[in-house]
Amino acid sequence: MKAGAADGGTGRHPVLRRIARNASWVLAAQILSALLGLASLAFAARALGPAGLGMLAAAQAYGWILNRLLHLEPWQSVLRFGVEAQEAGQQQRFLRLVKFSLLADLAGGGLAGCAALAAAPAAAGWLRLGPEGGSYLMLLALALFLNLRPTGLAVLRVLDRFDLLAKADVAVAAVRLGLCAAAWAAGLGLWGFLLIALLEGLASGLAAFVLALRQLRRSGHGSLRQLPLAGLRRENPGLLRLLWNSNINVILRQSVQRLDVILLTALAGPAAAGSFHLARRLGEAAQKLGRPLNQAVYPEFARKWAAGDAAGLRRLALGLCGAVAASGLLLLALLAPVMAPLLTRLFGAEFAAAAPVVCVQMAAAALLLTGMMLGNALLSCGRDSWLVRMSLAASALFLAALAVLVPMAGPLGAALAHLVLGLALTAGNGWLLLRPLPPRGGAEAAP
Structure with missing residues (x-):
């Protein structure tokens, strides 16, 4: 009875406090990011007008869809097995999962980036983006090669650092707002806002990963460079199946909904x-x-x-x-x-x-x-x-x-x-x- 009472009295409350703390960080980040994003949208809309904003939206949607289709994000798998490894004190197993995630992100980003570059000229013609449309799509495709956010997200969540992730997201949104305001004040056109979108994509793809590496070092974890991947599947049975299943449902749901801007641009301009x-x-x-x-x-x-x-x-x-x-x-x-x-x-x-x-x-x-x-x-x-x-x-x-x-x-x-x-x-x-x-x-x- 004492053990049960202790569990009920002290074991559950830290869990609830942790959930409340993490949820509050997520909520605050979502609210601030939404407000900052709407302010950035206002500057872009005033600077570009409906046609320019449509071209910017189509270029972003093009890269997003290819990234979602070709870059299988490993964070769900790493989170699932990484928490288990951390709870069991299996540091090498956890680091192998992180290295696997990093390699998967690099491979998926490379595949998505190459596909986006290769298809850009044909896609620009279909989307009626004008003579420079292919260059618009190619510019934003560069951010796909360095999208390491899934690995950073997994590590920070396993290590219970939702706060760092929230701060990084709000910081990126705030910098984007500042750049959009400056671009509007300077009278920059579509190329200026495309460059801002590229910088935002790179920052979003790298910020969480850099913070995750720093947190790994501060937590006493070793280097990933010389760590072998041998034994990864044996230590984490079902890893690849979870990687596929966790992505396919999201791919179907999100990619279908993101086709609206692409189809509307192609059919209505x-x-x-x-x-x-x-x-x-x-x-x-x-x-x-x-x-x-x-x-x-x-x-x-x-x-x-x-x-x-x-x-x-x-x-x-x-x-x-x-x-x-x-x-x-x-x-x-x-x-x-x-x-x-x-x-x-x-x-x-x-x-x-x-x-x-x-x-x-x-x-x-x-x-x-x-x-x-x-x-x-x-x-x-x-x-x-x-x-x-x-x-x-x-x-x-x-x-x-x-x-x-x-x-x-x-x-x-x-x-x-x-x-x-x-x-x-x-x-x-x-x-x-x-x-x-x-x-x-x-x-x-x-x-």
Whole structure:
């Protein structure tokens, strides 16, 4: 009894304090990064106008998609097995995982960078970026070669240094804001903001890694240079399988959604893509502010399920989703009447016509947030395979809506496609949650 009491009295509270501390760092970094990012967007929009902003967005989306498709990020695998190695005091095993991660990042970055350089001339023509479009894409492709952020992220999280990661992200966002303000004041055009995007990509890719190496040295870990990789797979069974599985779901979900700017640029031109990019960034900022709530409620869902309270889990999930949806509708009702003058004041008169697109994108962001929250409820009660199927179906529906609506309505069509995606995820995940749940610890029934 004493041991149990000690565990309950002292063993759990440090864990809760650590979770709260790390979550607060993540939340603060997300809020500050979102605000700094919107300020940077305002300077870029005023300097470039819709067409220039669309070209910048298309060039960034091009590199991002190739990086996501060809650079398998190893941080989830390293985090999973690295924590186990640290807990067991197996320093060499942990360092082998870090070296494997570094080599995987270098290989993936090299593959993505070479592909981006090789395909740039053809992609620039398809995206209608003009005679210098290939050079735009090639410039931003250089940052792909040195994207070591996944390794840095894994090491800092294993070593419980979320604070360093948060500070690095906010610092990069702050420097980007300063450079964007200077570029706007100096009257620099698209090349100036492309150079800023390149510097931001390099800083984001290297800052976390440099901090991770310094933290490894301060923690007393040895050098990676002469460390052999022999025995890596034996020490970490399932490492490569986890590397693949942890990436494939993210690749499918994120790459599909990032195709909107590429398709819109190709079909409707850079100016339409610029207006939509502005709307999407505003929606993403609102969604980012709601993600900490989404992360915080997952343990509560799990506790309801562990207690056998399926009805309580449903009530909690549906109640929270109703509150999020109501808050989103209230915010939209307040902002919609003044959206056009607000966009004019913040981003310039050329973006006033994007007000309907912004309103639709904000509604889509609220629906996506509720869909993700319902997805967490499904994960907590063992319906992960159903969730994957629903995500794939919703992504297919999104692509179909994008292909049909963009030629018809341009940037508004792209925003409506996101609204379709949000509706599909919210309705589909809600339907799955309302179906009879499997017994706790039991297998899922087929839908």
